[in-house]
Amino acid sequence: xxxxxxxxxxxxxxxxxxxxxxxxxxxxxxxxxxxxxxxxxxxxxxxxxxxxxxxxxxxxxxxxxxxxxxxxxxxxxxxxxxxxxxxxxxxxxxxxxxxxxxxxxxxxxxxxxxxxxxxxxxxxxxxxxxxxxxxxxxxxxxxxxxxxxxxxxxxxxxxxxxxxxxxxxxxxxxxxxxxxxxxxxxxxxxxxxxxxxxxxxxxxxxxxxxxxxxxxxxxxxxxxxxxxxxxxxxxxxxxxxxxxxxxxxxxxxxxxxxxxxxxxxxxxxxxxxxxxxxxxxxxxxxxxxxxxxxxxxx
Amino acid sequence: xxxxxxxxxxxxxxxxxxxxxxxxxxxxxxxxxxxxxxxxxxxxxxxxxxxxxxxxxxxxxxxxxxxxxxxxxxxxxxxxxxxxxxxxxxxxxxxxxxxxxxxxxxxxxxxxxxxxxxxxxxxxxxxxxxxxxxxxxxxxxxxxxxxxxxxxxxxxxxxxxxxxxxxxxxxxxxxxxxxxxxxxxxxxxxxxxxxxxxxxxxxxxxxxxxxxxxxxxxxxxxxxxxxxxxxxxxxxxxxxxxxxxxxxxxxxxxxxxxxxxxxxxxxxxxxxxxxxxxxxxxxxxxxxxxxxxxxxxxxxxxxxxxxxxxxxxxxxxxxxxxx
Numbered sequence: 379x380x381x382x383x384x385x386x387x388x389x390x391x392x393x394x395x396x397x398x399x400x401x402x403x404x405x406x407x408x409x410x411x412x413x414x415x416x417x418x419x420x421x422x423x424x425x426x427x428x429x430x431x432x433x434x435x436x437x438x439x440x441x442x443x444x445x446x447x448x449x450x451x452x453x454x455x456x457x458x459x460x461x462x463x464x465x466x467x468x469x470x471x472x473x474x475x476x477x478x479x480x481x482x483x484x485x486x487x488x489x490x491x492x493x494x495x496x497x498x499x500x501x502x503x504x505x506x507x508x509x510x511x512x513x514x515x516x517x518x519x520x521x522x523x524x525x526x527x528x529x530x531x532x533x534x535x536x537x538x539x540x541x542x543x544x545x546x547x548x549x550x551x552x553x554x555x556x557x558x559x560x561x562x563x564x565x566x567x568x569x570x571x572x573x574x575x576x577x578x579x580x581x582x583x584x585x586x587x588x589x590x591x592x593x594x595x596x597x598x599x600x601x602x603x604x605x606x607x608x609x610x611x612x613x614x615x616x617x618x619x620x621x622x623x624x625x626x627x628x629x630x631x632x633x634x635x636x637x638x639x640x641x642x643x644x645x646x647x648x649x650x651x652x653x654x655x656x657x658x659x660x661x662x663x664x665x666x667x668x669x670x671x672x673x674x675x676x
Numbered sequence: 677x678x679x680x681x682x683x684x685x686x687x688x689x690x691x692x693x694x695x696x697x698x699x700x701x702x703x704x705x706x707x708x709x710x711x712x713x714x715x716x717x718x719x720x721x722x723x724x725x726x727x728x729x730x731x732x733x734x735x736x737x738x739x740x741x742x743x744x745x746x747x748x749x750x751x752x753x754x755x756x757x758x759x760x761x762x763x764x765x766x767x768x769x770x771x772x773x774x775x776x777x778x779x780x781x782x783x784x785x786x787x788x789x790x791x792x793x794x795x796x797x798x799x800x801x802x803x804x805x806x807x808x809x810x811x812x813x814x815x816x817x818x819x820x821x822x823x824x825x826x827x828x829x830x831x832x833x834x835x836x837x838x839x840x841x842x843x844x845x846x847x848x849x850x851x852x853x854x855x856x857x858x859x860x861x862x863x864x865x866x867x868x869x870x871x872x873x874x875x876x877x878x879x880x881x882x883x884x885x886x887x888x889x890x891x892x893x894x895x896x897x898x899x900x901x902x903x904x905x906x907x908x909x910x911x912x913x914x915x916x917x918x919x920x921x922x923x924x925x926x927x928x929x930x931x932x933x934x935x936x937x938x939x940x941x942x943x944x945x946x947x948x949x950x951x952x953x954x955x956x957x958x959x960x961x962x963x964x965x966x967x968x969x970x971x972x973x974x975x976x977x978x979x980x981x982x983x984x985x986x987x988x989x990x991x992x993x994x995x996x997x998x999x
Contacts, residue, residue, distance in 0.1 A: 519696050519979050523940065527940065528708075531959040604824075638833070652827060656825045657824070
């Protein structure tokens with residue numbers, strides 16, 4: 379996955395520092411074709427994940443029926459069945475639910491910790507900035523997949539530790555995304571004014587700094603979600619993701635390795651769903667960034 | 677920085693990289709101390725249960741596990757500086773010897789992948805930028821989105837599956853051939869893996885090229901050159917592309933970390949005995965001393981490439997030096 383860190387300079391922007399207000403941002407998002415497409419895809423997957431979690435699909439993701447092994451897609455088995463006679467649609471849906479669960483928790487952890495560290499580093503400067511930046515540089519020195527893999531290999535594995543392993547590589551991204559704009563925000567007049575009135579640093583950070591970087595963070599969260607989905611699938615493919623019997627898109631692709639020609643649906647179903655999920659999150663993230671970032675076109 | 681060096685930016689950058697490396701070694705050391713149970717259980721597996729309390733103590737002291745953490749750390753780092761990276765109990769090889777064999781594989785894979793990525797990314801990026809929002813731009817953007825959205829492991833599985841199961845083309849099944857043993861077979865074995873990795877990093881290179889070309893083209897000096905009658909092709913290649921390549925170089929360097937991570941996946945799928953496979957195999961076999969040293973080596977490579985990218989960037993862009 380490519381990791382690019384944009385640090386827009388909020389002080390030189392011609393637009394108001396707060397970026398766009400909520401309603402205007404929604405309108406801007408709905409005007410960009412890629413944003414709408416992304417939003418629709420992500421919404422459909424959210425529904426699929428919820429439906430799967432509720433267990434109202436005709437087949438259970440783990441129910442085996444050896445009489446219908448490797449059955450091609452049909453009106454009964456929408457995406458066909460796998461080598462154990464399990465319904466692939468049910469497994470894909472459960473895999474999406476699992477991916478989304480791991481990705482959301484991973485991004486939540488990295489987002490909260492990374493943003494907090496980035497805001498503190500950027501606002502307080504000095505020793506805390508030095509220390510936080512040093513840790514960030516160290517985490518950035520690992521290829522993120524390798525970091526997640528190493529952590530996943532030493533942990534007792536379950537979906538939550540997999541999420542933590544993935545989060546470790548993404549936290550430094552939020553540190554950089556948050557720290558950059560805060561460096562310029564702390565010099566802005568109303569922040570100095572708040573300081574002069576005796577407002578304490580934690581209160582200033584929460585009341586005046588955070589709301590101003592919220593737009594950038596929301597866009598970053600969406601993009602990071604797509605990387606987290608990819609990371610979870612890659613870990614599962616390598617055997618270090620959510621352990622079986624839980625369905626995972628990466629594990630399904632691994633199991634389909636020898637069936638590419640004999641039963642192509644076993645590879646294509648989880649594969650295309652995975653691509654669609656990642657692309658959808660990417661499009662939504664791009665759309666949100668354009669809609670919320672005051673420095674971009676719109 | 678912890679201390680302000682009154683020296684050149686280059687020296688400061690190198691000092692920063694060394695400091696980061698120190699942090700990386702501490703992080704790797706601590707991560708592998710988070711293993712549930714201790715290394716004795718990891719090393720001896722189920723047999724560890726049969727050990728008496730005294731035997732366990734003896735082993736702990738033999739491996740230095742009864743020492744304080746920081747002493748263990750310095751013993752490990754000290755050993756690394758004398759060239760002792762640890763030993764694999766399974767393959768009866770030192771990690772140093774294993775790495776001497778596996779590193780060239782990953783290096784060749786990475787170089788070929790970057791080559792493919794540049795060959796795909798730069799032309800498609802230029803094509804996209806040549807007429808923004810036209811059909812060719814949509815095509816370029818589509819290629820970029822495909823590169824971002826198609827996971828390497830999926831593309832690799834798909835291509836290998838088609839090639840091997842449909843056409844019977846699977847040179848990787850023959851056992852790895854080093855380039856100096858059988859160059860032709862080696863290149864066949866490298867073709868699909870480097871194409872898969874290259875495709876993944878072609879996307880960010882394409883996007884960066886597109887943005888940079890569009891930006892450079894709008895600059896005054898390009899208008900001046902056009903006004904004084906520089907031919908279109910010379911303008912495109914000598915004036916615009918040359919300047920647009922500066923961010924592309926940086927982006928390529930930044931993708932190296934992805935290459936090293938992606939190498940784990942691709943080497944595993946195509947059975948290439950590189951660094952990525954070495955670390956994955958060690959993780960599967962719970963040989964934590966091998967994992968520890970190999971992860972450190974990969975992070976070291978990453979830090980060095982980032983440093984070189986940074987220095988190269990200063991070299992080719994005078995504006996950075998002026999700061």
